[in-house]
Amino acid sequence: MPPFFCPGKEQTIRxxxxxxxxxxxxxxxxxxxxxxxxxxAHQHVANYPGVTVDLKKGRTKIDGTRAEIIDLPGxxxxxxxxxxxxxxxxxILNEKPDVVIDILDASTLERQLYLAVQLLELNVPLxxxxxxxxxxxxxxxxxxxxxxxxxxxxPIVQTTGLTGEGIDxxxxxxxxxxxxxxxxxxxxxxxxxxLDRAINNIARALEGTKTGYGEDVPLKWIAIxxxxxxxxxxxxxEKTGGMSENVATVLLxxxxxxxxxxPDPPHILIAEARYGIISGAAxxxxxxxxxxxxxxxxxxxxxxINPLFGLPIFLALMYLVFYxxxxxxxxxxxxxxxxxxxxxxxxxxxxxxxxxxxxxxLLVDGIINGVGGVLVFLPxxxxxxxxxAILEDTGYMARAAFIMDRLMHRIGLHGKSFIPMxxxxxCSVPAIMGTRILENRRDRLVTILVIPLMSxxxxxxxxxLIIPAFFPPHLQGPMLWLIYFIGILLAIVLTKLLRSTVFKxxxxxxxxxxxxxxxxxxxxxxxxxxxxGKGYLQKAGTVILAISILxxxxxSYPKTQVYSExxxxxxxxxxxxxxxxxVDMTDEFDGGLGTTTIDELVYLLDEVSTSDxxxxxHSRTTDLDDLVFTVWNVQRIRSEVSDDLEAxxxxxxSEEYIRGEAELLDVEPEMIDMAVYYLDTVHEPFVTGTxxxxxAMAREELENSAMGRISRAMIPFWRPMGFDWKIGTASLGAxxxxxxxxxxxxxVYSIGETDEESTTLRSKxxxxxxxxxxxxxxxxMLIASPCVATLAITKSETGGWKWAAFQFLGLTAIGWAxxxxxxxxxxxxxxGI
Amino acid sequence: xxxxxxxxxxxxxxxxxxEAPLNTPLKVTTITAGRQxxxxxxxxxxxxxxxxxxxQRDNGGPLLxxxxxxxxxxxxxxxxxxxxxxxxxxxxxxx
Numbered sequence: 071m072p073p074f075f076c077p078g079k080e081q082t083i084r085x086x087x088x089x090x091x092x093x094x095x096x097x098x099x100x101x102x103x104x105x106x107x108x109x110x111a112h113q114h115v116a117n118y119p120g121v122t123v124d125l126k127k128g129r130t131k132i133d134g135t136r137a138e139i140i141d142l143p144g145x146x147x148x149x150x151x152x153x154x155x156x157x158x159x160x161x162i163l164n165e166k167p168d169v170v171i172d173i174l175d176a177s178t179l180e181r182q183l184y185l186a187v188q189l190l191e192l193n194v195p196l197x198x199x200x201x202x203x204x205x206x207x208x209x210x211x212x213x214x215x216x217x218x219x220x221x222x223x224x225p226i227v228q229t230t231g232l233t234g235e236g237i238d239x240x241x242x243x244x245x246x247x248x249x250x251x252x253x254x255x256x257x258x259x260x261x262x263x264x265l266d267r268a269i270n271n272i273a274r275a276l277e278g279t280k281t282g283y284g285e286d287v288p289l290k291w292i293a294i295x296x297x298x299x300x301x302x303x304x305x306x307x308e309k310t311g312g313m314s315e316n317v318a319t320v321l322l323x324x325x326x327x328x329x330x331x332x333p334d335p336p337h338i339l340i341a342e343a344r345y346g347i348i349s350g351a352a353x354x355x356x357x358x359x360x361x362x363x364x365x366x367x368x369x370x371x372x373x374x375i376n377p378l379f380g381l382p383i384f385l386a387l388m389y390l391v392f393y394x395x396x397x398x399x400x401x402x403x404x405x406x407x408x409x410x411x412x413x414x415x416x417x418x419x420x421x422x423x424x425x426x427x428x429x430x431x432l433l434v435d436g437i438i439n440g441v442g443g444v445l446v447f448l449p450x451x452x453x454x455x456x457x458x459a460i461l462e463d464t465g466y467m468a469r470a471a472f473i474m475d476r477l478m479h480r481i482g483l484h485g486k487s488f489i490p491m492x493x494x495x496x497c498s499v500p501a502i503m504g505t506r507i508l509e510n511r512r513d514r515l516v517t518i519l520v521i522p523l524m525s526x527x528x529x530x531x532x533x534x535l536i537i538p539a540f541f542p543p544h545l546q547g548p549m550l551w552l553i554y555f556i557g558i559l560l561a562i563v564l565t566k567l568l569r570s571t572v573f574k575x576x577x578x579x580x581x582x583x584x585x586x587x588x589x590x591x592x593x594x595x596x597x598x599x600x601x602x603g604k605g606y607l608q609k610a611g612t613v614i615l616a617i618s619i620l621x622x623x624x625x626s627y628p629k630t631q632v633y634s635e636x637x638x639x640x641x642x643x644x645x646x647x648x649x650x651x652x653v654d655m656t657d658e659f660d661g662g663l664g665t666t667t668i669d670e671l672v673y674l675l676d677e678v679s680t681s682d683x684x685x686x687x688h689s690r691t692t693d694l695d696d697l698v699f700t701v702w703n704v705q706r707i708r709s710e711v712s713d714d715l716e717a718x719x720x721x722x723x724s725e726e727y728i729r730g731e732a733e734l735l736d737v738e739p740e741m742i743d744m745a746v747y748y749l750d751t752v753h754e755p756f757v758t759g760t761x762x763x764x765x766a767m768a769r770e771e772l773e774n775s776a777m778g779r780i781s782r783a784m785i786p787f788w789r790p791m792g793f794d795w796k797i798g799t800a801s802l803g804a805x806x807x808x809x810x811x812x813x814x815x816x817x818v819y820s821i822g823e824t825d826e827e828s829t830t831l832r833s834k835x836x837x838x839x840x841x842x843x844x845x846x847x848x849x850x851m852l853i854a855s856p857c858v859a860t861l862a863i864t865k866s867e868t869g870g871w872k873w874a875a876f877q878f879l880g881l882t883a884i885g886w887a888x889x890x891x892x893x894x895x896x897x898x899x900x901x902g903i
Numbered sequence: 904x905x906x907x908x909x910x911x912x913x914x915x916x917x918x919x920x921x922e923a924p925l926n927t928p929l930k931v932t933t934i935t936a937g938r939q940x941x942x943x944x945x946x947x948x949x950x951x952x953x954x955x956x957x958x959q960r961d962n963g964g965p966l967l968x969x970x971x972x973x974x975x976x977x978x979x980x981x982x983x984x985x986x987x988x989x990x991x992x993x994x995x996x997x998x
Contacts, residue, residue: 147946151939181948181971299938334951337938341945342952368958371974377961472976476964479978485965579940580965580978581947 088136089248090165091241094158094189095173096182097144098585100201100231104173105141106597107234108241125161132245140167146181148188150302153511159302162194163287168248171240173199173229176206176213179356183348190222190256193288195247197254198226199240209365211358218355223257261343264331268324269293275320279313282306296321297328298337367465367586374466375584380473387466388492391457395450395496402449410442432622440618440806441611447497447527452603454496458489458504459598463590468582475580481562482569484508484580487517491561494524498860500602502867510578516568518864519877522856523561525554528808532851535812539832540844549845557852564884617858621806624777625814633770637763644763648672648756655748656694674698675748693741700745772817777802791850791886792843792893801850807857842902846889854885920957920966920977920985928954928990936984944985947975954990 095101109128126141142161143154150156162170172189174182189196200215219226227243229236246252260266272293281292283306295303296317307313313321328336374383414434421430461467467489475485490504501521508514537549649672656671675698772778773795781788781798788798800814812831819834835844855878856864865874896902923929931953934941941950948971949955958974959967965976977985 147942149942149946151942178972181973184946184948298942335938335941337942338934338945338950341942341950345948345950345953368974371959371967375959375967377959377964468976472965472967475976475978479965479980485976485978579936579943579981580976581943581981582976583947584967584974584976 088138089132089169089245090138090140090167091169091171091244091248092140092142092161092165092167093171093173094142094162094185095144095199095201096146096175096185097583099144099173099175099182101144101173102141103231103594104199104201104229104237104240105139107231107237109139125157130241132241135245137241137245140165145185147185148192149298150300156302162189162192163283166286168195169197169244170194171197171199171244173201173231176200176203177209177211179206179211179213180345180348180352183352184344186222187259187344187347190224190259191288191291191294193256193291195254196224196256197240197243197247198222198224199236200226200228201231203228204230209358211356214355218351221257221351221354224254225252259344259347261340262346264328265297265339265343268297268328268336271320271324272296272317275314275317279317280307280310282310294340297325298340365586370587371469371584374469375472380469384470384473387461387470391454391461392495394457395454399450399453403446406442406446406449410438410446414438414442428626431626432619435626436618436622437615440621441615448603448607450527451497451500452599454493455500455602456595456599458493459595460590463588463594463598465585465587468584471582472584479580481565483517483565484510484513484578486580486582487513490517491521491524494521494526497526497528498522498524498856499863502860502863503602505867512573513578515868515873516565516573518867518873519568519880520561520564522860522877522881523557523564523853525557525852526808528857529851531809531812532804533848535815535832536835536844536848539835540839540841553848553852556849560853560884560888617806621777621803621810624780625772625775625803625817627775630767630771630774633767635766637767640763641760644756644759648752651752652748655744655752656697675701676753696738696741697744697748700741701748704742704745704749768817769819772799772814787886790890790894792846792897793850797843797847801847801854804851805855805858807859808851811851840903842893842896845902846893849892850885850889852885853888854882856881916988917986918988920968920982920987921960921979923957923987925957925960928956929987930954930990932986932988934985936981940981940984944981948973949975949977949985955987 093101093105105126105128108130110130125143128139128141130137130139140161142158145152145155145158148155148159150159161167170189172186174186176182186196186198198219200213203213206213215226215228225243225247227236227240229240231237243252247254261269269290270293273289276289276292281287281289282303283292292303325336328339332339334342374380376383417433417438418430421427458467461470471485471488473485474488478485478488486507487505489507490501492501493504494501498521501524502518505514505517505521508517533550533553537546541549649668652672652675653668671694773782778795778799781802782795784798785795788794788801793801796815796818799818800811803814804811815835816831819831861874861878864877865871868874917932920929931949931951933951934944934949936944944950949968953970956969957966958969963979965978966982968975968977
């Protein structure tokens with residue numbers, strides 16, 4: 071048996087430097103697997119209709135000739151109705167690849183050939199790859215490929231993508247076709263007498279007129295597309311000065327005649343004719359000895375999409391996905407946090423201690439903390455993507471969409487929209503990337519616009535700060551649930567609203583193939599998860615990096631030149647008091663200070679009482695040494711005992727305290743008293759005093775920074791929601807990444823470094839605000855302005871700033887309106903104040 | 904392709920797809936949807952004259968239809984616009 075079948079070999083030599091081979095095929099035909107086999111490139115393989123949207127390119131060599139392989143989006147057809155089909159079609163029309171390979175799943179041949187017929191219409195140098203013939207033969211199909219090749223006029227090669235069998239033959243055929251050694255000369259397609267006449271008449275009328283397409287695009291193809299009222303072809307005519315009168319008349323006559331003869335419109339007649347051609351060819355070349363059996367896949371479906379068990383199984387699987395993402399992800403996340411922290415410390419170490427270097431601040435506070443804050447989610451996100459890859463590659467995701475369609479349909483969306491929305495609870499960025507599975511642009515845009523309302527992981531720290539501050543324990547759970555619920559509810563309302571206004575029109579019917587279940591390979595899963603994770607990393611490396619730098623500037627500059635109070639002299643006063651008290655304390659020491667200067671003493675004492683010095687050796691020859699030794703020991707015992715107690719500190723004079731001191735038996739009791747006196751009365755006020763001043767300076771700096779100024783200028787915007795400029799600043803900061811809100815609140819309230827567990831910040835919030843304000847903050851954070859990473863991905867996925875701006879303005883306006891309404895109405899009735 | 908005179912010959916036995924019997928070969932008679940929806944269905948193999956089979960249907964959810972050896976999920980909305988009649992002259996009892 072020859073490796074491949076073709077209508078006739080002929081020797082002509084035309085050696086190209088490089089050939090370009092485009093791979094076309096239905097979703098799930100095994101196209102991407104073959105692409106990966108050929109190029110070895112790390113590409114996305116998904117057992118879910120239409121996951122490959124971008125054009126993917128790879129390289130290989132065929133007998134020394136370089137070849138570029140283009141993986142076209144998986145499509146069922148080449149109409150102008152979906153982005154994938156347009157991308158595939160336009161690539162073939164505009165880039166004119168040397169060879170187009172259509173990969174067909176042999177077990178569903180007739181449906182798969184529908185795309186092949188449309189490629190034949192385009193008269194491209196076509197090769198058909200009969201993939202998974204082994205599976206088809208097991209299912210009882212027999213093929214007469216040489217005859218089919220003759221009937222269609224194109225070479226046919228048998229392949230098995232999974233094992234790589236036949237791929238060399240396929241590439242050899244492609245290279246021979248490009249060199250003209252073999253030919254692909256599609257036989258004229260016969261659509262039936264009336265349609266043929268209509269097509270020929272229109273094609274003749276088109277001769278010599280402007281079509282908007284190149285000369286090598288067959289006129290018959292344009293004629294067919296005109297009969298089908300193809301939007302893009304009509305648009306091309308518009309662009310090139312409209313259709314000639316003659317063409318318009320011929321087209322009208324033809325459609326009129328067809329309408330008189332047949333009840334179905336021309337596009338259906340053409341589709342019927344294509345299937346006619348296919349069944350004509352198939353009846354001569356394909357026999358199937360057995361009826362389609364209820365195979366393993368069908369049996370699995372009786373469980374997974376069972377009307378009764380389908381939904382519970384789905385919910386359980388989703389729970390499992392989130393459980394895995396968070397339980398397995400969190401330890402890894404902590405690891406990332408530690409890594410980023412030590413990187414920050416390491417970088418800080420490059421700079422001389424005690425100096426205020428703007429570069430250090432930019433590197434550590436701006437870049438490492440900013441990008442790091444997003445990077446810590448990477449393990450969770452990779453795990454989530456891995457889980458999704460498993461669901462997709464096994465074919466389950468299509469079933470999930472099937473199950474969810476009933477619910478999603480009621481709000482005007484597809485079953486498929488559910489998947490990206492679910493991912494949105496983790497992070498909006500991958501969720502918006504995930505909307506690529508929606509073929510209809512309107513469905514996709516609506517889904518993208520409402521995804522930020524799915525409360526993402528980064529918003530959880532805000533709720534975790536606010537809820538315990540304002541609500542009693544028994545209300546905390548319900549409050550959190552309420553916030554998530556409000557988000558979902560709002561998404562539903564908004565979808566309905568968008569559907570009946572901006573995105574009015576017939577919602578696209580839910581039509582989706584349920585591909586056979588398959589066992590994914592580990593490598594495919596890894597590649598798949600990594601492919602998406604890489605997208606997230608790229609975002610972190612570009613947009614988020616830029617925004618982090620911008621936010622750092624906005625919060626650090628302009629520098630405060632004149633402070634409202636003389637903080638420097640306040641610190642100096644504190645320092646002087648501190649030194650004087652130490653001098654007073656050590657006044658009566660035996661042997662005085664010896665060779666130790668007062669500066670050294672102050673440094674030593676400060677060091678032993680604040681730092682974790684694990685080894686404090688030193689001989690104890692003088693009272694001074696004794697004091698340092700005792701201070702260190704008291705400090706150590708306190709921390710050890712308080713660790714044991716977990717109560718946070720010891721009450722002086724308590725039993726544990728004395729027991730702790732007893733360990734220092736070999737120092738005199740007076741020395742212990744002095745050490746305690748030093749720690750509690752001299753050192754402690756000094757530390758808190760300087761911290762307070764530092765924090766006050768930081769607050770004033772933030773207040774005077776660009777961010778603070780903008781926030782104060784925006785007071786008229788904040789006030790109706792019950793916000794002051796401080797909440798405003800934090801809200802602005804949250805635009806960089808939602809969780810920044812917590813850190814910024816810490817700064818405006820002079821707490822220094824803060825996380826959501828900070829009880830100090832919580833008690834400050836309790837003093838300053840009411841539960842109503844707390845609720846309003848959460849509402850505004852939930853609804854208003856998605857973070858910049860989300861906006862950036864919306865921009866890149868919708869192809870322009872228009873929808874990103876719409877998303878930003880729309881959600882901010884709604885967030886403002888709802889928060890204002892809640893605040894004003896509740897204030898009026900005195901609720902939550 | 905079928906000319907006008909052949910279409911309504913068996914109009915009496917026409918049913919909406921959502922009410923058609925399960926696991927029975929059904930011949931699609933009409934799809935009264937927009938051009939876009941018709942085209943979308945056509946490229947999945949669902950068009951007038953084609954034999955299909957409803958494999959699963961539960962209240963409110965999409966239908967699972969078998970056509971040309973593949974399984975296609977069809978939303979309720981579009982199914983209401985598809986009419987069918989018993990395909991191949993085969994009676995459900997004989998299946």
